[in-house]
Amino acid sequence: MNHRAAxxxxxxxxxxxxxxxxxxxxxxxxxxxxxxxxxxxxQALGDFETFQPQILVLGFRTLEESERFYLGLYRRSPxxxxxxxxxxxxxxxxxxxxxxxxxxxxxxxxxxxxWPVNYDPYRIRMAVLLAARAAxxxxxxxxxVQFAAQAxxxxxxxxxxxxRLEQGDAHLLDIDDSLRQVETSVSEALExxxxxxxxxxxxxxxxxxxxxxxxxxxxxxxxxxxxxxASVDETMDPMRRWVGAFREDLGPHMESARALGDLAxxxxxxxxLVDDDEFQHRLLHQMLSEVPVDxxxxxxxxxxxxxxxxxxxxxxxxxxxxPDMSGVEATRRLKASPLTADIPVILVTGTSTREVAIExxxxxxxxxxxxxxxxxxxxxxxxxxxxxxxxxxxxxxxTEV
Numbered sequence: 192m193n194h195r196a197a198x199x200x201x202x203x204x205x206x207x208x209x210x211x212x213x214x215x216x217x218x219x220x221x222x223x224x225x226x227x228x229x230x231x232x233x234q235a236l237g238d239f240e241t242f243q244p245q246i247l248v249l250g251f252r253t254l255e256e257s258e259r260f261y262l263g264l265y266r267r268s269p270x271x272x273x274x275x276x277x278x279x280x281x282x283x284x285x286x287x288x289x290x291x292x293x294x295x296x297x298x299x300x301x302x303x304x305x306w307p308v309n310y311d312p313y314r315i316r317m318a319v320l321l322a323a324r325a326a327x328x329x330x331x332x333x334x335x336v337q338f339a340a341q342a343x344x345x346x347x348x349x350x351x352x353x354x355r356l357e358q359g360d361a362h363l364l365d366i367d368d369s370l371r372q373v374e375t376s377v378s379e380a381l382e383x384x385x386x387x388x389x390x391x392x393x394x395x396x397x398x399x400x401x402x403x404x405x406x407x408x409x410x411x412x413x414x415x416x417x418x419x420x421a422s423v424d425e426t427m428d429p430m431r432r433w434v435g436a437f438r439e440d441l442g443p444h445m446e447s448a449r450a451l452g453d454l455a456x457x458x459x460x461x462x463x464l465v466d467d468d469e470f471q472h473r474l475l476h477q478m479l480s481e482v483p484v485d486x487x488x489x490x491x492x493x494x495x496x497x498x499x500x501x502x503x504x505x506x507x508x509x510x511x512x513x514p515d516m517s518g519v520e521a522t523r524r525l526k527a528s529p530l531t532a533d534i535p536v537i538l539v540t541g542t543s544t545r546e547v548a549i550e551x552x553x554x555x556x557x558x559x560x561x562x563x564x565x566x567x568x569x570x571x572x573x574x575x576x577x578x579x580x581x582x583x584x585x586x587x588x589x590t591e592v
Contacts, residue, residue, distance in 0.1 A: 200323040201225045203244035205235060205260060206251055214308070215250045215281070215315065222316050223323075235260070236267050240274070245326045246319055249280040249299070252306055254289055257281075258298070265493050266516060272528035277322040277500065281305035281315070297489075297497035300325070359434055460577055463487045463504035465495045465521065466539065467514050471562075475508070478566045482573070490514070492521040499531060506577045509556070511540035511547070519554045526555030535576040539564065 202223050206212040212228035219226050229238040239247070249257040257280045265271055278299040282290040283306045290302035300322060303315045460483075464475050467490040476486060487504060489495040492513050498504075507525070509518040518538050525531045538551040538559040551559040557576045560568060 198222060198224050200246060200326060201242060201244045202246045202319060203242055204228045204248045204250050206230050207256060211250050215248060218312050218315055219319055222320060236264060239264060240268060240270060243274050245276055246322045247276050247278045248319060249278060254282050254286050262493050262515060265496055269524060269527060272524050272531055275530060277326050279303060279318050279322055296494060297501060298494060356438060363431060459483050459485045460505040461485045461487060462506045463489060463498060464508045465489045466510040467491060478569055492516045504534060507534055507536045509536050509538050511538055519550050522554040522556050537572055
């Protein structure tokens with residue numbers, strides 16, 4: 192992405208102190224055309240939703256303030272999922288490791304050691320520029336698994352077309368064999384008839400004009416039959432040539448479709464588990480160890496939101512009770528955003544009451560499961576809500592956990 196495109200990205204600086212926000216904004220104004228600030232906690236939510244920044248710079252003096260601000264923003268904004276953005280958090284040198292951990296676990300996207308005011312003013316500008324480039328690279332389009340599903344269908348079309356071509360070849364061979372058999376049968380029938388007439392005696396020969404006349408008549412019939420069969424055979428030639436030319440022209444495309452299908456077979460869907468219980472993480476990893484999927488984990492709705500900014504899961508298993516919000520609320524927000532609305536969500540709960548089922552469905556979940564998770568039920572859910580779209584199936588492992 193060129194510098195001009197980066198400069199057009201909307202950047203918002205959030206800080207408690209007005210002067211801090213202005214200082215950071217002044218540094219960024221040299222590279223970015225659209226820089227806004229917010230420092231009033233009561234107006235921050237409205238400022239964010241109105242300005243809709245692609246990059247949010249958290250310029251608070253402590254990491255705790257940055258975490259509280261962003262968590263509050265996520266909790267209070269029902270549309271934050273629909274505003275794709277990346278976060279850069281500023282921190283003090285003593286908090287660098289903690290900032291790194293928060294970025295590593297995707298609470299934030301990047302950090303800059305800034306307080307006290309950094310002697311390297313270009314560091315923050317570079318961090319925001321990299322965030323702008325990353326935001327530019329995020330495209331609204333089909334996921335890899337959705338693309339792979341279409342590639343599989345193309346591969347299936349290639350297989351079906353190959354099968355039909357082979358059937359066509361077989362039919363042409365059958366027609367050729369039938370023509371040869373008819374030709375042989377006619378010849379044999381005429382020969383048999385000729386022999387029977389001769390064997391019947393001279394009296395019959397005299398009636399039809401003698402043996403010579405009969406032989407000539409039979410030869411004429413044989414010749415006419417051969418000409419008719421040759422005409423039928425000649426009529427089939429254009430079809431044979433068409434099939435041959437079609438196969439030759441289609442060959443490279445058939446090979447490309449086959450290669451695309453082979454590549455699609457190597458695509459592994461991503462399943463995201465949102466649960467603050469580490470045991471559930473280990474259990475899911477064990478249950479799906481023999482299933483061709485990749486796993487990602489988040490311990491809260493906020494962390495799941497951060498994960499969704501950097502990668503797109505193909506299925507989400509959402510715990511009903513999360514430390515920062517309910518799984519129902521997190522699901523409702525996912526479904527409110529056009530960027531994540533089509534990701535199937537299965538809510539995982541500790542109770543199977545009718546109220547829970549209704550609430551899960553109303554939030555937009557495709558299903559709900561009760562703890563402790565049953566592996567066969569889990570695999571069936573993955574089949575139904577993930578692999579059905581790919582025209583594929585997960586075969587449950589034969590051994591028990």
